[in-house]
Amino acid sequence: MAKKKLHNDPTEYVSEMLEGFAAANPSHVRRVDETDIVVRADAPVKGKVGVVTGGGSGHEPMHAGYVGKGMLDGAAAGAVFTSPSATDMQELIEVCDGGAGVLAVVKNYEGDIMNFQTASDLAADTEYEQVIVDDDISVSEAEDRTGRRGVAGTVFVHKIAGAKAAQGASLSEVAATAEKAIDNIASMGVALSSCITPEKGEPTVDLSADEIELGIGIHGEPGVERTEHQSADDITERITTDVVKDLDLAMGDEVVAMVNGLGATTQSELYIVARELNRILDGKSIAVHDIWVGEYCTSLDMAGCSISLLRLDDELRELLNYPVETPAVTIAEP
């Protein structure tokens, strides 16, 4: 059954969405003319490392929602579930270069990596580094992360790298701290229903009324297990156990958690998951510094959620709490 959506010509989906986004957030962002690039209203920030990202659309508020003071300097949006072009990424890098270089936060997808690599070659006058986020534990063991995708945990990397840059760190320092964050993040998701892309108008994945898929990717990539639907507590326990194991978390560790809605799941359900997650971590004597609950990295209108954990140390905790003002995340000065 085709699902009704609020859109016009599906081929204009990304462009119209970005036009509305820019109109709603003029104090935070501006759209670079005739592109699908969104940058800070005051970009480039002179003397500050620029932190940028990019990727396919369909994961809103990722990526443009994280553009603003204390987080990203800019983001390039591709078509739905499609990498932005290398020339857009090049323009992104150049527009966000305030003279201290640019760090790109890249999710571990072949197209994104290839196009950012080409873009950085084209933007030859900009000092450039990149980090690759591979937080999805579903598809391989902790020892071999080759096939691991970048998912919702990437938002923590945006937050940490953005704060480090805002504090005046150098390009290599921002990159090193981002790498440290990546090494301490793990995520896993569950789908209760498929997403439906605007152009196709039909489910991407065939899930029956009683089935769920654990470990599904944010574009509907196959997960680790398809199973009968379970209670929120059982699902939360399964995912949390795997994530805790992957990070080798132990009594006395401290984490920030994220319960991320994949698009069509209500906030109330996410809080029911957060409740059980908090209980499980508490039972293991793992300190929960904070729980982010909401839509951070969606898969269009997929129902389901993902859980991400980031193990904190003093530096990461301070950067996580650092004030930020973006359309999707605001943390006021204490």
Added chain:
Amino acid sequence: MAKKKLHNDPTEYVSEMLEGFAAANPSHVRRVDETDIVVRADAPVKGKVGVVTGGGSGHEPMHAGYVGKGMLDGAAAGAVFTSPSATDMQELIEVCDGGAGVLAVVKNYEGDIMNFQTASDLAADTEYEQVIVDDDISVSEAEDRTGRRGVAGTVFVHKIAGAKAAQGASLSEVAATAEKAIDNIASMGVALSSCITPEKGEPTVDLSADEIELGIGIHGEPGVERTEHQSADDITERITTDVVKDLDLAMGDEVVAMVNGLGATTQSELYIVARELNRILDGKSIAVHDIWVGEYCTSLDMAGCSISLLRLDDELRELLNYPVETPAVTIAEP
């Protein structure tokens, strides 16, 4: 077809949700022991007018998401789509009374009004006033507002009243400013699919694959027109025209707009609606101070959105921009 949800025992839905909500937001809120009442972590705030609200659950982040500095002092949650009890509301009023009285922001539903009235009688030691929000223009003309329901525009009333109270205004002043806001708010929604309540597990409203319902209530109450699905631009134009007409907006007026997701609709679609809304208002030379885009008052997992407009004057603009820190809305100091 029963829809899969992330929950456990449906009768524990609200309680578990609030437990997760409180665990995720300890710096903003606390849950009053053994109740479904959420109040500011530091309630009561001595010498400040307490601003409270309450209503059925299923509209998250309304109501508890707006509890925090600069907005609500507390909120009582009923079962899904059911008024909280008068005794819970009484406790809410008493806990939030810092000595300057309490204003309740009540949506225009019989149960909410009756229970708040009883509660205020029971809380006899608290100076009490209430305002009734009736922003849904779907069910009656501007001249006869009797049957008008309170919907997403209520969030603007929370914001305005909360800021006025934070500035130190008296109970009668906060009530008068809230009334002024209410007189200048109009809202209208559209459903693309029905919501499904946790206990029933089946659609509340029977909408076919090609149908949408204009003016539907946030509990699935009948709207003004059931029609074939249309483009986002056509839907936006229809709703905006009706809302603008109801408020009698004219060239030179200034508004803040809200594009509110009803639960299952993606942020990208809401931005596509925001784009057209902004264009229409711009074409009428109505100044758009800001557009709030996101989920503010949902109807569980209903697909669709509502548009609210609030006509601003100098006082309302200042109060709208006043800093606020709640789980759902944060505005940093300028």
